[in-house]
Amino acid sequence: MTYLVGYGPRNDDRSAVELACQLARSEPRPVQVVSVVPQGWSTPAASGTDREYESWAAHEGETAAAQAREELARHSSVDGSASWASGRSVPQVLMDEAARQDAWMLVVGSSEEAAAGRIRLSSKTDRLVHSASIPVAVAPRGYRSSAAVTRVTVGFRDDDAGWSLLDRVAELCRRIDARVRLVTFVVAPARRPVTTPVSHVETQVIELWKGRAGTALDLAQDHLRRRGFAEDRIEQRLVEGGDWERAIGALDWTDGDVLVVGSSSTHPVARVFLGSSAARILRNAPVPTVIVPGTGGAS
Template sequence: MTYVVGYGPHKHDRSAVELACQLAVSLPEPVVAVSVVPRGWGTPVAAGTDREYELWAAGEGEDSAALAAADLAQHPTVDGSAVWVAGRSVPQTLLEQAAERDAWILVVGSGDEAEPGRIRLTSKTDRLVHSSTVPVAIAPRGYRTSSGVTRITVGFRDDDASWSLLTRVAEISRRASARLRVVTFLVRPSRRPVTSAVTHAETQVIDLWSVQAASAQAEAQAYLNSMGITGDSVRLHIAEGADWSAAVAGVDWTDGDVLVLGSSSTHRLAQVFLGSSASKIIRHAPVPVVIVPGTAIG
């Protein structure tokens, strides 16, 4: 198995390589940085022009692979290599490379418009997240670390997919000798006078969410204890806030943290979660995020 890294020829941002190597230090597997360059059309009419285009693309690919190899060289303990391939679609080509190279995680960086230390999905990474059958790890812009993965935080919603994800992430945290944290994110609008738009009934619903979240967390605690994950190796937390920014900021994040979120195949569309709460969590997360499709991880 491998970590396949999507390495942009013109981004010159080693964040994705940095994250892949961090993961490889904690769970050793080879890291392959893949640069995708445009493929020529191969039509007889444009044969001459197409040949020139392919030579240009090959030069771009070789330059990008050399940059990726230099970035990988910053991590001499990691088994890393860099290649370039031609393709018409970057996301589709990366998905093909992930399948061909038996990737268990596909690693990408953030969009250029992201603030330093934050994540933004580009149209290409958004397609990867919604199309990949393997987990997609996204590095914050400018991500650097000297730490392995020391703590894995899993977003927990108390549905079937969350329980399956929790089981698999718990096993991975044990293999990586990383602490496990189970977080339920709960957005609670600020309480207002009864004359405001927030009715008494809505307040009761919000309070019920808190009770249900606490009950689910207690059940998760007992479940993890039954797996032998006890003591300081596991923590559970309900992150409440008036909005998603406040809820995510209410969690203590440190170097060595990785956040894992899942999308559920039991929803009408797997994109439902990614299009609502998960996308908001990703936007405010100050650490790398791993998006797991359905229950596929490990």
Template sequence: MTYVVGYGPHENDRGAIELACQLARSAPQPVVAVSVIPRGWGTPAAAGTDREFAHWAETVGADSAALAAADLARHPEIDGSAVWVPGRSVPQTLLEQAEARDAEILVVASSGDAEPGRIRLTSKTDRLLHSSTVPVAIAPRDYQTSSGVARVTVGFRDDDRSWSLLTRVAEICRRSSAKLRVVTFLVSPVRRPVTSDVSHAETQVIDLWATQAASAQAEAAAHLSSMGFTPENLEVTTAGGPDWGAAIGSIDWADGDLLVLGSSSTHRLAQVFLGSSASKIVRHAPVPVVIVPGSPGH
């Protein structure tokens, strides 16, 4: 098993390596930084041009791997290596590398135009999320840490996928001695005075959501207690607000935190796909996010 890092040859992807090393400190596995370099077409008519292109690509690849190796050298306690490979599609090549290297998690960085400390998907990462069969971890821009994973927050919706995800994350937390926090995000508009039947119905819906969430959370807590979790290493809570930023900001976040979300897609061809709610959570998350594909049948 490995942590495979997508390392862009023309970008500062140190955040992705920082995140991969953080994961490796908690659950030791080798970290492999992979730079994908454009592949030539190899047609006879373009033989001369293609040779020049291949030479350029090799130079870029070697330089990128050297930069990745230098970033990994900042973490001498981690078993890290850097390689470059040719490919015509960065997402597809990374997926092939993840499979070939038996990756436990595929780690990528945020877009270069994301705000510092925030996550923004690149077009390549977005395509990657639609087809990955392994979890994809996304580092906030300029991410740095010297800690391991101290606490894992899992987004819980009380559906089949969430229960499957919760069990998987709980097992990982037990192996890595990380604390577990189960959060149900409740986003609702600011309540208006009850001046019509519509407003009254809206208030009832919001109250029903909160009641259902509390019931589901109690069930989740009982399930996790049966797995050996105690109040010292388990927290179950809701995060509410009039918008996603307020809801996510209503709970504490610290160095060593990791947020895990499950796939919300029902399309059989999409292994990992961010639904509208998950996309908004990712956009406002102040910590690294791991997107986990649904298990078959979930």
């Protein structure tokens, strides 16, 4: 099983390769980097223009693969290789490669429009995320790290899918000896003036929900203890904020942190559905984020 990295030709951001190598240092598996170039149109008799186009695409693929190999060489402890493929659809080619190589995880970078240190999906990676049957790890723009994964933060929600996600993350943390941080986000707009009659009702609802969320976090922590996690390897946080940026920013984030959120399985053709909470977490996450399909952990 491999980490399969989607790497764009002429890419000026090596964040996906960096993240894949970080993951491989934590959970050793080969890293396979694949660059996808456009495929020419098949014609009974290829014209000179067609042949020139195919030659150009092959050159782009070779150039990208060579660049990826140079970047892999920075991580001598990682078993890495790079290649290129042609196809009409970048997401489809990567999914086909993932199936062929029995990939454990897909790793991609952020869009060129993303701010430094932030995550933003391009149109291609967005389609890839929504077609994935395996976890997809997304690196922030310009991501660099020499550390292994030391702490995994789980966006936890008290439902069947949330508990399933927790068990999957717990198994991963056990293998890589990482700490677990359970987090439930409470994102509520600023309260209305006390003269507004609905304000008190809203406050009561939020406080009731916070109480239930806190109880669920306690149960989740007990669940991890029963699975053999020591007390100092688990932490929990109920984080409040007036918006998602403030809520996520209220947590401390350090080198070696990875965030995990669950998605909802909605249809065999689109196996990953990012609900509103998961999508907002992804946009505001300051660390690499892994989206696990079919869990529905954040919606």
